[in-house]
Amino acid sequence: MHFTYQEIRSQPQAWAQAWQRVDEARAALQALGPADRYAQVLFVGCGSTYHLGQAAAAQFQALLGVPAVARPGGEVLLYPETVYPRAGRLLLVALSRSGTTTETVRAVEAFRALQHGPVLVFTNDPKSPLARLGDLTLAVEAGQERSVVQTRSFASLYVAVTAWTLLWAGDEEARQAMRTLPSIGERLLTTYENATHALAAQPWRLVFVLGGGPRYGLAAELALKVQETTLTPALAYPFLDFRHGPKSLIDPATLIVGLRAPGATATAEMAVLEEARALGGHILTIGEEQADWAFHSGLPASARGVLYLPLLQLWAYFRAVARGLNPDRPRHLQAVVEVDL
Numbered sequence: 171m172h173f174t175y176q177e178i179r180s181q182p183q184a185w186a187q188a189w190q191r192v193d194e195a196r197a198a199l200q201a202l203g204p205a206d207r208y209a210q211v212l213f214v215g216c217g218s219t220y221h222l223g224q225a226a227a228a229q230f231q232a233l234l235g236v237p238a239v240a241r242p243g244g245e246v247l248l249y250p251e252t253v254y255p256r257a258g259r260l261l262l263v264a265l266s267r268s269g270t271t272t273e274t275v276r277a278v279e280a281f282r283a284l285q286h287g288p289v290l291v292f293t294n295d296p297k298s299p300l301a302r303l304g305d306l307t308l309a310v311e312a313g314q315e316r317s318v319v320q321t322r323s324f325a326s327l328y329v330a331v332t333a334w335t336l337l338w339a340g341d342e343e344a345r346q347a348m349r350t351l352p353s354i355g356e357r358l359l360t361t362y363e364n365a366t367h368a369l370a371a372q373p374w375r376l377v378f379v380l381g382g383g384p385r386y387g388l389a390a391e392l393a394l395k396v397q398e399t400t401l402t403p404a405l406a407y408p409f410l411d412f413r414h415g416p417k418s419l420i421d422p423a424t425l426i427v428g429l430r431a432p433g434a435t436a437t438a439e440m441a442v443l444e445e446a447r448a449l450g451g452h453i454l455t456i457g458e459e460q461a462d463w464a465f466h467s468g469l470p471a472s473a474r475g476v477l478y479l480p481l482l483q484l485w486a487y488f489r490a491v492a493r494g495l496n497p498d499r500p501r502h503l504q505a506v507v508e509v510d511l
């Protein structure tokens with residue numbers, strides 16, 4: 171069995187360590203706060219970890235009310251004037267599996283030189299250059315992986331960022347509830363593995379992943395996973411924006427995955443999926459309840475975002491294998507991008 175499969179299946183253990191690392195660092199994290207001492211929180215990563223930043227920034231601003239944005243490392247490096255506000259203290263949150271990606275490391279060095287504020291690092295490699303640049307660094311070694319595409323690494327860093335955000339938001343009930351995520355993750359992977367395998371057998375030509383608010387960054391990451399692993403074109407959109415053009419691409423070989431929102435927000439978003447189905451697309455919903463792949467976690471919505479990840483990661487793995495590809499060696503890609511900038 172490919173190590174990509176093993177890493178996807180084993181990720182709940184990495185989630186447990188991620189939560190533990192934040193809990194161990196509670197005092198140091200609180201000393202970096204409170205959130206409203208910052209004019210803006212800037213999340214920086216590349217590729218997968220840029221999408222992690224998108225998910226993290228939306229969640230952070232929703233829970234703490236402080237302006238939060240996500241930017242790819244290369245953009246912070248090349249176009250800082252489009253990123254930094256003119257005044258105010260900033261917190262830069264650097265996200266990186268390897269802790270070695272050139273743009274992210276260089277962006278953090280440039281930020282430190284400007285002395286806008288502190289740097290908080292989340293990485294899977296405690297010995298990396300980025301780990302050494304943090305005023306505070308949280309490392310989740312259990313998230314390290316041999317596969318090129320990120321699966322358990324991404325999910326582990328997402329759990330860590332979510333636990334930190336809930337700590338700063340003072341939502342101890344939700345933060346403590348996260349401790350049951352590993353067992354819920356194990357249950358979901360076991361319950362739905364066959365369903366992901368069956369859906370992966372069909373000859374999909376195009377995949378859309380739709381997600382709103384704090385789920386958009388997760389949708390973008392899942393679309394990237396589909397691209398990298400299966401070589402199938404995959405696009406992510408906020409639900410309602412899908413009507414403004416992209417839906418023109420729907421045909422019977424199109425899979426539209428909807429990351430269902432909690433509660434009443436879902437109504438407006440699910441209407442988009444019904445329209446897509448009427449246009450001939452194949453619909454798949456993932457979410458807490460009333461979804462094809464349902465979590466039934468019982469957790470607060472702010473604590474369960476990571477559950478949107480494993481099943482589509484598993485689907486992408488099986489789709490790659492069905493296409494005769496090797497998920498452990500994705501075409502043209504390497505595990506870390508180091509360039510001479």
Ligand code: F1P
Pocket residue numbers: 215216217218219265266267268269270271274318319320394504505506507
């Ligand atoms: C991020 C990255 C991604 C890419 C692939 C390999 O590196 O290069 O950009 O999509 O998943 O990892 P890192 O800074 O998170 O190590």
